[in-house]
Structures are given as C-alpha cells and as structure tokens.
Amino acid sequence: MVPQALTRRTVYNRSLSGALILNSGYEPIKVVNWRKAICLWFQDKVEVLEFHSVSVSSPSRSYQLPAVVRLKQYVRPYLSLTVRLSRQNIFLRDNHICQYCHMKFSEKRLTIDHVTPLSKGGKHEWTNVVTACSSCNNKKGDKTPEKANMRLLTRPEKPRWLPNRDLDLEGNRLPSAWRPYLAAR
Ligand SMILES: [Zn+2]
Incomplete structure (x- = not known):
C-alpha cells in the first residue's frame, strides 16, 4: 500500500505526473495516475523505466514519481479491447481536434460525426466516427466527406489504448519521458 503521507500530498501538476504503462513487450497500453503507478511499483509488478522530475515524500523517504513503467508479466491485449466507444473516448482519441x-x-462544442452517414449505411463503430465541431458537422450534413468536399485529418481507427481524461496529449504537454515509447505507434 501507498503510505498515507504520500496519498495526502498533492501533486501540483496532475497532467504531468501520470505514468505510461507498457506491456512486457513495450507496447503502451494505458495511462494511470501516480498513486496507482507507485502501488504497482511497490507490489513489484512493474519495472520503472523513466521517472518524472517530481517527487513525493513520506516521513521516511521521498520517491520520484514513475513516468514510464513496464509490466513484468505480459497482459493479454484485452485491455485495448475494452476501450469503450463513447463520446468522450472518441474526443480523447482525436485529441479534441475537429477532424475537418x-x-x-472544448467538449461542449464538439459533436460526433459519422464519416459515412448512418442513413447511407455507415455504422456506429470506431472506424466510422470522428470528432467534429458543430459547424463542420452542420456543413457536412448528411453527406460523405467526398460529397461534402471535406477532407479528414486522419483516418479513424480503433484505439489500442487511451490516456486519462486529465491528460493533454497535445505536443509539449506530453511528458517528454513518454515520447520515445509512443513514437513508433
Ligand atoms: Zn470543424
């Protein structure tokens, strides 16, 4: 268990204190908060590959927060299958960026667009849904991107893992320690 003193202490920048969990084969599978990361570390379930510069203190010692950890035992990638197709998860996958x-x-101004409209036989599935701002969604209407003459920023795919809601995966706010592990994905 995490010592009480650790759990009570506030880590000021939550978005930069999470840990990226890699499977034993180094595939990124999940992001967890620092407490969970320290628990896994204390339980000897992970090896720490990178640390944040932030540390937390207990009465007896201080701990640098793990930034990237690797599971000692392989976890079947069922974790990625559980990424639920929901509004918020679609926005997270697309970084809250309108794909048109x-x-x-902000979430309030975003909508879900079916690339191939449901009325044209499109399905409600990861590969047919994208984040769109309301004005682009209105403009596209009940058309395919080709018909509406609107190009998609990226082809929608089923995500293999999702970051925490608190994490901003945009550019420089991503912990630099994570980058080498995400680069090849
Ligand atoms: Zn837009």
Missing part, C-alpha cells in the same frame, strides 16, 4: 477544420475545441 483541424481546430481544437
């Missing part, structure tokens, strides 16, 4: 105008919006 490439601008970033």
